[in-house]
Amino acid sequence: MIHGSRNAAANVEEYAAHYRGRGFDLLATTLDYVCGTDAKWIPPVVDLMRWEPAPLHEDDARHIRVVHTPTDPENCQTIDLVDAAHAVGGYGIQIAVGIPHQQCLVLKRRAAVGFDHLRGSFSVNSIENAALGLCNLVGVKQDYRSLLRSPLPWPEIETKEDLREVMIALRSDAALVRGYQVAARAWYETEWSPDVIGAQVADVYRGTM
Numbered sequence: 001m002i003h004g005s006r007n008a009a010a011n012v013e014e015y016a017a018h019y020r021g022r023g024f025d026l027l028a029t030t031l032d033y034v035c036g037t038d039a040k041w042i043p044p045v046v047d048l049m050r051w052e053p054a055p056l057h058e059d060d061a062r063h064i065r066v067v068h069t070p071t072d073p074e075n076c077q078t079i080d081l082v083d084a085a086h087a088v089g090g091y092g093i094q095i096a097v098g099i100p101h102q103q104c105l106v107l108k109r110r111a112a113v114g115f116d117h118l119r120g121s122f123s124v125n126s127i128e129n130a131a132l133g134l135c136n137l138v139g140v141k142q143d144y145r146s147l148l149r150s151p152l153p154w155p156e157i158e159t160k161e162d163l164r165e166v167m168i169a170l171r172s173d174a175a176l177v178r179g180y181q182v183a184a185r186a187w188y189e190t191e192w193s194p195d196v197i198g199a200q201v202a203d204v205y206r207g208t209m
Helices: 006-020 031-037 078-088 101-109 124-131 160-171 174-191 194-208
Strands: 064-068 091-095 113-115 135-137
Touching (some): 006 031, 078 160, 113 124, 135 160, 135 174
Parallel strands (some): 064 113
């Protein structure tokens, strides 16, 4: 199973060759590792079905609330989010690092927008953002999008320039923010609920036995 960490990312081809050469089936939790190693995808189960989604962004809100809860700020392009928000204006950002997971979820429900990272493949943070009804901002490569059953319910972003352009569009259109919020929660319920992902993971394991 290949999952996360800078060490895994830096050595993923060597890991894949090592274990595949010894007859192991390769499994990975994110699309970048799936594409980079031809591994089978084991998506993470994010069980937030019982959580109420965040309130929808209001037309007369003083600013758009953005939450970012990176495990590793440098590896999650936190500075790019801060730079974009300062350049665009109209955003209030809350960045939380090193706090309990439950606290992260509470903070997310107080925002309308959530930022994950710009590494090219969405992570658990994006799934949580969608589950909690946030307009999710994450960089996803087009090659990875083609592997999904349905389109992602958030703005198309790959670069920090894309991030800035999307934030400009959202700042001036409260209805657009709300639309992404509603679409994100609906996508989670239909594509990423524990029942759906559990069945998908079970199918993968059955195919490796």
